[in-house]
Amino acid sequence: MTKGTASLGKRSRGKSHIQCRRCGSHAYHVKTKICASCGFGKSARLRTYTWQKKRNPTSD
Numbered sequence: 199m200t201k202g203t204a205s206l207g208k209r210s211r212g213k214s215h216i217q218c219r220r221c222g223s224h225a226y227h228v229k230t231k232i233c234a235s236c237g238f239g240k241s242a243r244l245r246t247y248t249w250q251k252k253r254n255p256t257s258d
């Protein structure tokens with residue numbers, strides 16, 4: 199067992215996430231049918247959290 203590149207080379211078996219058809223991110227889980235990025239499949243609205251602070255250009 200090694201860390202890093204060598205072990206990452208064995209990660210090709212199956213895929214848990216595919217491209218989401220709502221947000222386009224490669225975060226849609228095939229089995230659970232929920233997008234980890236936008237929450238598609240879980241909620242009708244976009245997955246968003248209050249700690250996801252949006253950068254305001256006017257006031258920093």
Ligand SMILES: [Zn+2]
Binds near residue numbers: 226234236
């Ligand atoms: Zn999505």
